Amino acid sequence: MSFMSSEQSRRDAFKLAGLAGLSLLVASPALATPEEVASAIGKAYGDRKFASGKIKMDVPEIAENGLVVPINVEVESPMTDADYVKAVHVYAEGNPLPNVISYKFTPACGKASASARMRLAQTQDVVCVAEMSDGSLYKAKATIKVTIGGCGG
Amino acid sequence: MISKREFLQATAAASAMLLGSGLGPLGKVAAQQRLTQADILRFDPLGALTILYVADTHAQLMPLHFREPSVNLGVGEARGLPPHITDDEFRKHFQIAAGSADAFALTSDDFTALARNYGRMGGMDRVAALIGAVRAERGDNNVLLLDGGDTWQGSWTSLKTGAQDMVDVMSQLKVDAMVGHWEFTYGADRVMEIAKNAPFAFLAQNIRDNEWQEPVFEGRKMFERGGAKIAVIGQALPRTAVANPRWMFPKWEFGIREEDLQKQVEEARADGASVVVLLSHNGFDVDRKLASRVKGIDVILTAHTHDAMPGLIRVGETVLVATGSHAKFVSRLDIDVKAGKVAGVRFKLMPVFSDAIAPNAAMAALIAKVRAPFAAELARPIGKTESLLYRRGNFNGPFDDLICDAMLAERDAEIALSPGFRWGGTLLPGDTISWEHVTNATAITYPNCYRIQMTGRQLKEVLEDVADNIFHPDPYFQGGGDMVRLGGMGYSIDVSGPMGSRISGMTHLKSGKPIDAARTYTVAGWASVNENTQGPPIWDVIAAYVARTGSVSIAPNSAVRVTGA
Numbered sequence: 134m135s136f137m138s139s140e141q142s143r144r145d146a147f148k149l150a151g152l153a154g155l156s157l158l159v160a161s162p163a164l165a166t167p168e169e170v171a172s173a174i175g176k177a178y179g180d181r182k183f184a185s186g187k188i189k190m191d192v193p194e195i196a197e198n199g200l201v202v203p204i205n206v207e208v209e210s211p212m213t214d215a216d217y218v219k220a221v222h223v224y225a226e227g228n229p230l231p232n233v234i235s236y237k238f239t240p241a242c243g244k245a246s247a248s249a250r251m252r253l254a255q256t257q258d259v260v261c262v263a264e265m266s267d268g269s270l271y272k273a274k275a276t277i278k279v280t281i282g283g284c285g286g
Numbered sequence: 287m288i289s290k291r292e293f294l295q296a297t298a299a300a301s302a303m304l305l306g307s308g309l310g311p312l313g314k315v316a317a318q319q320r321l322t323q324a325d326i327l328r329f330d331p332l333g334a335l336t337i338l339y340v341a342d343t344h345a346q347l348m349p350l351h352f353r354e355p356s357v358n359l360g361v362g363e364a365r366g367l368p369p370h371i372t373d374d375e376f377r378k379h380f381q382i383a384a385g386s387a388d389a390f391a392l393t394s395d396d397f398t399a400l401a402r403n404y405g406r407m408g409g410m411d412r413v414a415a416l417i418g419a420v421r422a423e424r425g426d427n428n429v430l431l432l433d434g435g436d437t438w439q440g441s442w443t444s445l446k447t448g449a450q451d452m453v454d455v456m457s458q459l460k461v462d463a464m465v466g467h468w469e470f471t472y473g474a475d476r477v478m479e480i481a482k483n484a485p486f487a488f489l490a491q492n493i494r495d496n497e498w499q500e501p502v503f504e505g506r507k508m509f510e511r512g513g514a515k516i517a518v519i520g521q522a523l524p525r526t527a528v529a530n531p532r533w534m535f536p537k538w539e540f541g542i543r544e545e546d547l548q549k550q551v552e553e554a555r556a557d558g559a560s561v562v563v564l565l566s567h568n569g570f571d572v573d574r575k576l577a578s579r580v581k582g583i584d585v586i587l588t589a590h591t592h593d594a595m596p597g598l599i600r601v602g603e604t605v606l607v608a609t610g611s612h613a614k615f616v617s618r619l620d621i622d623v624k625a626g627k628v629a630g631v632r633f634k635l636m637p638v639f640s641d642a643i644a645p646n647a648a649m650a651a652l653i654a655k656v657r658a659p660f661a662a663e664l665a666r667p668i669g670k671t672e673s674l675l676y677r678r679g680n681f682n683g684p685f686d687d688l689i690c691d692a693m694l695a696e697r698d699a700e701i702a703l704s705p706g707f708r709w710g711g712t713l714l715p716g717d718t719i720s721w722e723h724v725t726n727a728t729a730i731t732y733p734n735c736y737r738i739q740m741t742g743r744q745l746k747e748v749l750e751d752v753a754d755n756i757f758h759p760d761p762y763f764q765g766g767g768d769m770v771r772l773g774g775m776g777y778s779i780d781v782s783g784p785m786g787s788r789i790s791g792m793t794h795l796k797s798g799k800p801i802d803a804a805r806t807y808t809v810a811g812w813a814s815v816n817e818n819t820q821g822p823p824i825w826d827v828i829a830a831y832v833a834r835t836g837s838v839s840i841a842p843n844s845a846v847r848v849t850g851a
Binding site for chain 2: 193194195196
């Protein structure tokens with residue numbers, strides 16, 4: 134008998150043991166994989182190169198509530214007509230649809246910063262891609278843990 | 287991440303502190319010799335400022351026994367570093383003689399014999415006596431008294447009074463500021479009520495209203511002591527909303543919030559602080575990592591993980607203090623401030639040997655008063671123990687085995703789950719088990735003992751998730767605490783394995799058969815964070831079992847096999 138489990142059983146286990154408040158999560162369709170995120174990014178950008186830096190992702194290491202995980206993305210840019218951030222896309226590797234948020238910016242935005250809440254079904258990497266006005270691309274990644282927790286202290 | 291250089295500094299600092307002061311004066315007292323109040327208080331003063339620090343008292347007003355862990359594994363960068371050393375290794379590192387008073391206070395082996403010799407530790411009237419003596423020596427205006435949280439929860443009287451007993455005691459001790467964790471399990475309204483009215487500051491820079499991201503509490507407070515400005519920044523347990531029932535404080539968000547903390551430090555310096563103190567309920571490993579990333583903190587007063595260390599740990603320019611739990615110790619830090627900066631720090635972990643310290647009479651009277659309405663109930667004998675009952679340890683402890691046995695028997699379950707709490711007193715073989723002892727290990731605001739059906743697969747998922755919470759190599763992804771305790775089931779754990787593959791060899795102990803992933807098992811447990819959990823309170827389950835058993839005996843637990851340590 135294998136212990137390889139579906140996400141459904143994992144949620145049921147948490148709900149039953151009540152070790153944390155994940156019981157509100159409802160059954161969801163099949164989840165994306167890191168490969169699907171890579172493929173979605175590939176589809177959008179082909180084999181263009183991504184630089185690192187400029188993107189500041191503010192996310193919790195451990196989600197307090199998987200239903201509403203806060204994410205704040207800020208991209209360093211002067212936001213002038215000559216040099217600004219055109220768009221920011223957020224991908225979640227463990228969600229049914231990997232592209233969870235897209236933001237478009239103009240120089241009039243003043244700064245390229247946005248906050249949102251997303252639903253994360255399980256521990257996963259969240260990837261941000263920033264498109265700059267000169268055509269360059271930046272990418273950043275952060276792990277967010279969705280856990281039943283447990284407490285000792 | 288702590289660098290190798292910082293590690294070497296940490297080790298050197300610990301040794302230097304020991305030779306300089308630390309427990310040095312106690313170390314000179316011959317093994318097996320009892321200490322006097324003067325031995326405990328002896329300190330070569332430094333500068334004009336003294337910070338006194340207690341944490342994780344878990345509402346223990348009376349002296350008690352509390353055995354430190356014999357298994358306290360560190361993973362990742364913390365592997366093998368203090369506080370993740372125990373017994374012989376711990377004594378070697380901190381230069382403590384086996385069998386000495388310090389060995390009894392700080393390590394676990396030979397606990398029963400040493401406990402009979404050295405007696406109980408703690409007691410808030412003794413803590414008050416030590417604090418009073420230091421204030422008399424240094425002058426009231428030169429002493430800052432800080433509390434690291436987990437102060438309001440852990441006893442029947444604190445539960446029954448909504449923490450009012452502890453608030454009264456803290457007020458009389460003249461605590462200057464505190465931070466929180468278990469405090470929040472009294473619910474947002476009660477916490478706000480106390481925070482608004484208490485004579486001490488309740489600080490937490492890392493709690494936000496989840497709608498507007500506004501701070502819920504004051505983040506820091508400036509004090510003037512010893513002619514210097516001291517900024518105290520509060521850091522509540524960042525994982526409170528994961529570790530405890532979020533529905534009790536549904537509008538609050540926690541987290542580490544490093545950047546906000548860095549801003550707090552910079553603002554404090556701009557306001558003229560000569561000393562910046564982080565009063566932190568992060569837990570030791572999180573604080574060690576944080577100290578290497580947030581710049582400009584002079585002192586981190588650590589809590590949550592209940593570590594007691596007789597030396598400072600230095601990370602860069604920051605020193606970390608670990609003051610233990612259950613009022614077993616009071617930390618004293620003398621700080622020499624020169625030209626608006628910390629020029630020197632001297633530290634001593636003062637052990638609160640209750641037989642050696644003359645209680646503060648006013649505090650003894652207050653404790654008697656707050657306990658009086660419950661005194662008869664607390665003293666009620668339930669049964670007896672033939673075994674040493676303690677709790678600390680990463681995987682199990684006989685007190686938890688007793689709780690699991692009680693759940694298996696009283697709730698007619700095949701498997702029992704009990705949370706890896708680090709609080710609750712220790713009982714010696716031959717001790718009577720009273721209502722107070724049962725509730726010291728169980729007094730929480732969500733005590734219901736549930737009974738459910740779980741498949742073997744689901745049990746594995748739970749164990750893997752809790753294991754990752756403790757043994758994730760990056761402390762920022764840990765939640766603190768120990769492994770969930772199991773009754774009726776054994777398993778193997780590779781603590782250095784990756785998430786999802788640490789647990790193997792799950793066995794149903796009664797039948798000796800492997801746990802079947804597809805089979806359903808009847809499981810009892812308590813301290814569920816889900817709202818409206820059904821079942822009797824866990825203290826009634828334990829009391830019924832102990833009363834029926836009469837004299838409890840716990841066999842050594844070999845059901846958990848540990849590798850990768």
